[in-house]
Amino acid sequence: MIDVRRLGLVSYADGLELQRALVDDRKAGRIPDTLLLLQHPHVLTIGVKKDGRRHILAAPETLKARGVEVFETGRGGDVTYHGPGQLVGYPILDLNPNRRDVHKYVRDLEAVMIGVCAGYGLTADRVKGMSGAWIGDAKIGAIGVRISRWVTSHGFAFNVTTDLDFFNLIVPCGIADKAVTSLASQLGRPIPMAEVEDAFTRHLSAVFANPPQ
Secondary structure (H helix, E strand, O other): OOEEEEEEEOOHHHHHHHHHHHHHHHHOOOOOOEEEEEEOOOEEEEOOOOOOHHHEOOOHHHHHHOOOEEEEOOOOOOEEEEOOOEEEEEEEOEOOOOOOOHHHHHHHHHHHHHHHHHHOOOOOEOOOOOOOEEEOOEEEEEEEEEEEOOEEEEEEEEEOOOOHHHHHHEOHHHOOOOEEOOHHHHHOOOOOHHHHHHHHHHHHHHHHHOOOO
Protein backbone atom coordinates (compact mmCIF):
# COMPACT_ATOMS: atom_id res chain seq x y z
CA MET A 1 0.00 0.00 0.00
CA ILE A 2 1.36 3.42 -0.97
CA ASP A 3 0.60 6.46 1.17
CA VAL A 4 -0.38 9.29 -1.21
CA ARG A 5 0.04 12.89 -0.07
CA ARG A 6 -1.51 15.64 -2.19
CA LEU A 7 0.31 18.82 -1.29
CA GLY A 8 -0.86 21.45 -3.79
CA LEU A 9 1.62 24.22 -4.63
CA VAL A 10 4.98 23.73 -2.88
CA SER A 11 8.19 25.70 -3.39
CA TYR A 12 10.99 23.66 -4.93
CA ALA A 13 13.24 24.23 -1.91
CA ASP A 14 10.53 23.00 0.47
CA GLY A 15 9.92 20.00 -1.78
CA LEU A 16 13.61 19.05 -1.65
CA GLU A 17 13.70 19.33 2.12
CA LEU A 18 10.56 17.24 2.52
CA GLN A 19 11.96 14.53 0.25
CA ARG A 20 15.21 14.36 2.23
CA ALA A 21 13.32 13.91 5.48
CA LEU A 22 11.00 11.27 4.02
CA VAL A 23 13.88 9.32 2.46
CA ASP A 24 15.51 9.14 5.91
CA ASP A 25 12.20 8.02 7.40
CA ARG A 26 11.72 5.36 4.71
CA LYS A 27 15.23 3.99 5.19
CA ALA A 28 14.55 3.71 8.91
CA GLY A 29 11.20 2.02 8.36
CA ARG A 30 9.27 4.83 10.05
CA ILE A 31 6.95 5.37 7.07
CA PRO A 32 5.55 3.15 4.30
CA ASP A 33 6.17 3.70 0.60
CA THR A 34 4.93 7.23 -0.09
CA LEU A 35 3.94 9.25 -3.15
CA LEU A 36 4.01 13.04 -3.06
CA LEU A 37 1.80 14.75 -5.66
CA LEU A 38 2.28 18.49 -6.01
CA GLN A 39 2.95 21.49 -8.21
CA HIS A 40 5.87 23.91 -8.07
CA PRO A 41 6.01 27.64 -8.77
CA HIS A 42 8.02 28.49 -11.90
CA VAL A 43 11.45 26.90 -11.57
CA LEU A 44 14.21 25.42 -13.73
CA THR A 45 15.95 22.41 -12.22
CA ILE A 46 19.32 21.10 -13.35
CA GLY A 47 20.19 17.43 -12.98
CA VAL A 48 23.59 15.80 -12.72
CA LYS A 49 24.41 15.91 -16.43
CA LYS A 50 27.30 18.31 -16.91
CA ASP A 51 25.74 20.28 -19.79
CA GLY A 52 22.55 21.12 -17.93
CA ARG A 53 23.32 24.78 -17.22
CA ARG A 54 24.36 25.36 -20.85
CA HIS A 55 20.87 24.27 -21.89
CA ILE A 56 19.29 27.30 -20.22
CA LEU A 57 18.66 29.64 -23.15
CA ALA A 58 17.23 32.64 -21.31
CA ALA A 59 19.41 35.31 -19.72
CA PRO A 60 19.31 35.62 -15.91
CA GLU A 61 17.44 38.93 -16.16
CA THR A 62 14.77 37.29 -18.33
CA LEU A 63 14.31 34.50 -15.80
CA LYS A 64 14.05 37.03 -12.98
CA ALA A 65 11.49 39.11 -14.88
CA ARG A 66 9.34 36.02 -15.43
CA GLY A 67 9.66 34.88 -11.82
CA VAL A 68 11.62 31.72 -12.62
CA GLU A 69 14.06 30.33 -10.06
CA VAL A 70 16.98 28.02 -10.90
CA PHE A 71 18.01 25.05 -8.75
CA GLU A 72 20.79 22.51 -9.10
CA THR A 73 19.57 19.19 -7.80
CA GLY A 74 20.83 15.66 -7.25
CA ARG A 75 18.43 13.88 -9.59
CA GLY A 76 19.42 12.29 -12.86
CA GLY A 77 18.88 14.02 -16.17
CA ASP A 78 19.45 17.44 -17.68
CA VAL A 79 17.53 20.71 -17.27
CA THR A 80 13.75 20.85 -17.08
CA TYR A 81 10.98 23.26 -16.18
CA HIS A 82 8.40 22.92 -13.42
CA GLY A 83 5.45 25.23 -12.96
CA PRO A 84 1.75 25.55 -12.20
CA GLY A 85 -0.42 23.16 -14.19
CA GLN A 86 2.27 20.49 -14.20
CA LEU A 87 1.79 17.50 -11.91
CA VAL A 88 5.01 16.54 -10.16
CA GLY A 89 5.25 13.14 -8.50
CA TYR A 90 7.92 12.22 -5.97
CA PRO A 91 7.73 8.50 -5.11
CA ILE A 92 9.61 7.66 -1.90
CA LEU A 93 9.82 3.90 -2.41
CA ASP A 94 12.03 1.21 -0.94
CA LEU A 95 13.10 -0.97 -3.87
CA ASN A 96 14.56 -3.61 -1.56
CA PRO A 97 14.72 -6.51 -2.02
CA ASN A 98 13.07 -7.39 -5.33
CA ARG A 99 13.06 -4.15 -7.34
CA ARG A 100 16.74 -3.23 -7.24
CA ASP A 101 16.97 -2.32 -10.91
CA VAL A 102 17.26 1.37 -11.79
CA HIS A 103 16.32 0.92 -15.45
CA LYS A 104 13.26 -1.15 -14.54
CA TYR A 105 12.20 1.52 -12.05
CA VAL A 106 12.36 4.21 -14.75
CA ARG A 107 10.45 1.97 -17.17
CA ASP A 108 7.79 1.46 -14.49
CA LEU A 109 7.36 5.23 -14.07
CA GLU A 110 7.03 5.53 -17.84
CA ALA A 111 4.38 2.80 -17.77
CA VAL A 112 2.41 4.82 -15.20
CA MET A 113 2.41 7.93 -17.41
CA ILE A 114 1.57 5.91 -20.53
CA GLY A 115 -1.34 4.34 -18.65
CA VAL A 116 -2.66 7.72 -17.53
CA CYS A 117 -2.58 8.96 -21.14
CA ALA A 118 -4.42 5.85 -22.31
CA GLY A 119 -7.18 6.62 -19.82
CA TYR A 120 -7.76 9.87 -21.73
CA GLY A 121 -7.75 8.10 -25.10
CA LEU A 122 -4.21 9.20 -25.95
CA THR A 123 -1.52 6.89 -27.28
CA ALA A 124 1.72 7.63 -25.47
CA ASP A 125 4.89 5.58 -25.78
CA ARG A 126 8.60 5.44 -25.08
CA VAL A 127 11.26 6.80 -27.42
CA LYS A 128 14.34 4.63 -27.77
CA GLY A 129 17.36 6.04 -25.96
CA MET A 130 15.30 8.66 -24.08
CA SER A 131 13.31 8.58 -20.87
CA GLY A 132 9.79 9.85 -20.29
CA ALA A 133 6.44 9.49 -22.02
CA TRP A 134 5.93 10.76 -25.55
CA ILE A 135 2.98 11.44 -27.83
CA GLY A 136 4.52 11.28 -31.27
CA ASP A 137 7.64 13.44 -31.12
CA ALA A 138 6.39 15.54 -28.20
CA LYS A 139 7.21 14.77 -24.59
CA ILE A 140 4.26 14.91 -22.19
CA GLY A 141 6.06 13.54 -19.13
CA ALA A 142 9.67 13.74 -17.96
CA ILE A 143 11.56 11.54 -15.50
CA GLY A 144 14.54 12.30 -13.30
CA VAL A 145 15.21 10.08 -10.31
CA ARG A 146 17.59 9.73 -7.41
CA ILE A 147 18.16 6.45 -5.55
CA SER A 148 20.00 6.20 -2.24
CA ARG A 149 20.45 2.76 -0.65
CA TRP A 150 17.61 1.70 -2.96
CA VAL A 151 15.17 4.30 -1.62
CA THR A 152 13.87 6.54 -4.39
CA SER A 153 13.27 10.27 -4.54
CA HIS A 154 12.55 12.90 -7.22
CA GLY A 155 10.48 11.23 -9.93
CA PHE A 156 8.26 12.50 -12.76
CA ALA A 157 6.75 15.70 -14.11
CA PHE A 158 3.62 15.41 -16.23
CA ASN A 159 2.20 18.35 -18.20
CA VAL A 160 -1.52 18.74 -17.52
CA THR A 161 -2.41 22.40 -18.16
CA THR A 162 1.18 23.64 -18.16
CA ASP A 163 2.01 26.91 -19.96
CA LEU A 164 4.32 25.31 -22.53
CA ASP A 165 5.84 28.66 -23.48
CA PHE A 166 8.09 28.39 -20.43
CA PHE A 167 9.89 25.46 -22.06
CA ASN A 168 11.23 27.96 -24.61
CA LEU A 169 13.54 29.23 -21.85
CA ILE A 170 15.54 25.99 -22.07
CA VAL A 171 16.51 23.06 -24.26
CA PRO A 172 14.16 20.65 -22.45
CA CYS A 173 16.12 17.69 -21.08
CA GLY A 174 18.93 18.71 -23.44
CA ILE A 175 16.96 17.49 -26.48
CA ALA A 176 16.90 20.20 -29.14
CA ASP A 177 14.87 18.47 -31.87
CA LYS A 178 11.80 17.40 -29.88
CA ALA A 179 8.72 19.29 -28.74
CA VAL A 180 6.75 19.27 -25.51
CA THR A 181 3.02 18.84 -25.10
CA SER A 182 0.37 18.67 -22.39
CA LEU A 183 -2.82 16.80 -21.64
CA ALA A 184 -4.88 19.95 -22.16
CA SER A 185 -3.29 20.77 -25.52
CA GLN A 186 -3.80 17.20 -26.73
CA LEU A 187 -7.44 17.07 -25.66
CA GLY A 188 -8.33 20.67 -26.44
CA ARG A 189 -9.90 21.29 -23.05
CA PRO A 190 -8.86 22.05 -19.48
CA ILE A 191 -8.35 19.05 -17.22
CA PRO A 192 -8.94 19.22 -13.44
CA MET A 193 -5.67 18.52 -11.63
CA ALA A 194 -7.46 16.46 -8.95
CA GLU A 195 -8.74 14.14 -11.68
CA VAL A 196 -5.21 13.57 -12.99
CA GLU A 197 -3.94 13.01 -9.45
CA ASP A 198 -6.59 10.30 -9.05
CA ALA A 199 -5.40 8.65 -12.26
CA PHE A 200 -1.74 8.69 -11.19
CA THR A 201 -2.63 7.28 -7.80
CA ARG A 202 -4.47 4.37 -9.41
CA HIS A 203 -1.85 3.58 -12.02
CA LEU A 204 1.20 3.93 -9.79
CA SER A 205 -0.40 1.82 -7.07
CA ALA A 206 -1.25 -0.86 -9.64
CA VAL A 207 2.21 -0.92 -11.25
CA PHE A 208 4.08 -1.14 -7.96
CA ALA A 209 1.63 -3.54 -6.36
CA ASN A 210 2.53 -6.20 -8.91
CA PRO A 211 5.63 -8.36 -8.46
CA PRO A 212 8.51 -7.26 -10.74
CA GLN A 213 8.76 -9.15 -14.02
